[in-house]
Amino acid sequence: MRDLHNLGVAELAALLHKKEVSAVEVATRFLAGLGGNPHNAFLDINSEVTLAQAQASDAKLAAGTAGPLEGVPIAHKDVFVTQDFVTTAASKILTGYRSPFDATVVRKLREAGMVTLGKLNCDEFAMGSGNENSAFGVVSNPWESSHVPGGSSGGSAAAVAARLTPAATGTDTGGSIRQPAAFCGITGIKPTYGRASRYGMVAFASSLDQAGPMARSAEDCALLLSAMCGPDLDRDSTSLDVPAEDLSRDLDRPLATAGRQGGPLVIGVPEEWSEWSEGGLRNNDVSLDVLMPLTKALHQLIQLGAKVKRVGLADGNLAIPVYYIVACAEASSNLSRFDGVKFGHRAAQYSDLLDMYQKTRSEGFGDEVKRRIMTGAYVLSHGYYDAYYLQAQKIRRMIADDFQRAFAECDVIAGPVAPTTAWKLGEKTDDPVANYLADIFTLPASLAGLPCMSVPVGQSEGGMPVGMQLIGNYLDEARVLNVAHQFQLHTTHHTQAPGAAA
């Protein structure tokens, strides 16, 4: 029997199109792997729905009307609403919620032929970086079960790393695709803000939220992202009016000619993140476990024809306060819709309408979500708006401008995803500020709205995966994916599986 669990999206799609395996057979095998809910990665599965979708895929494959990804399984982060599966955003306040419609991203992936395996655990309302803020329990890292998988798309990263699914969707507000991808040794990309529709994504911070794929290679991510993106002008006010593209088109371009005017690709390394000098990287605030594989990866890219140079991102150190001001402000506004009236949890005992709102929300939201709502309400309140929210929006512009200056000198930017590898479960639970500080390298690109991804570059001494972050200019996803694919053609880090999955 063929080992379907170790095949990627492109390989499975090819087998299905050649009819060497049926969609029902693929779905049955992947569903069988979900028994006992390994790593607590899934929040909802429904084999009847999955198998019905697979049967429909087989009919299309037989009729010759199959989509490019027909019959390939995918699982969705639980912030995408789905008609056929429960959607909770990992919050008690949405326990049992059934959406009347599918998110645009979910619909587009169905139209491309993908079969939904279920919904994936995450931090409550995507607020967190360790998946420890889920109302339905922590997710463990498949590489070391005592460690976090990263967050907020922790269930997505763990499920892909553990070979429970060949692909998953994630969402990235301040690093929630890149950081868990790095912590679990998989590949993930967040596109330019506005490329993927936010329609049907449970909103956290609307000016930052973006959907993206998480899989085991850049090639697979390119296929998935091409299917997910495209204008959704009537349903998402910030959807870009830019046609869908084949983001796989540049994958095979050699790096020696992948730069501007056909010259070598120029990789900028921000000196504020890790100083590139004499062929090495230095930063006392970044673990050697991360710096060493990253340095090696840059040398491999140089061997493939790229050039590496230092660039500056001077205002990036302000990204943490700016991000948490903006994101909390937007969250406090977005989460006001959870009031116990139209959907979700309602407190059992209350005296009047105000009391019902307060009791419902206090019972339904977890600690981190409450903190962010409170922080947001404070920075938006009378007398503080200018000092915090407006000031943060101005510095946000300065951070975006920094990137444009850097991209005048380079084609892509490379650096760490996080200062360390995955930490132990519980290690930072009581110290939210420590969690926020670990987001330093992923927040700037989120604030600017740039496409960015995480690519596995090796492991720490303790055997935990390390990711390299690649950031491109606006709408330059194809180039970022090109760099990642060329790297993966010549290295094997992305093929490494955690012990239990191998």
Place this chain on the structure above:
Amino acid sequence: MPLTSADITRIAKLARLELAPAEHQQMLDKINAFFGIVEQVNGVHTEGVVPMAHPVDAMQGSEAMALRLRPDLASEPNDREANQRSAPAVERGLFLVPKVIE
């Protein structure tokens, strides 16, 4: 400037949250720890910088930020049953809430 206990009471009311006494103190401590980082933004020179509300602005200029309008036609079907499926209290197609006007 650290937040006070009175600030927490005021914001909790604004945010429609009810905090138990222990939760109130913990909220105060943790939000103040976070504002230790936030204060960094105060010293930054931002005179003349145009606030950036979201990335489309930085990418395509403020013209692209103009709200799109679509024809004023009904585009969604009436899906009352599905829309009310997950409501906590529904009667005769209406969402039920506690009495607001005596």
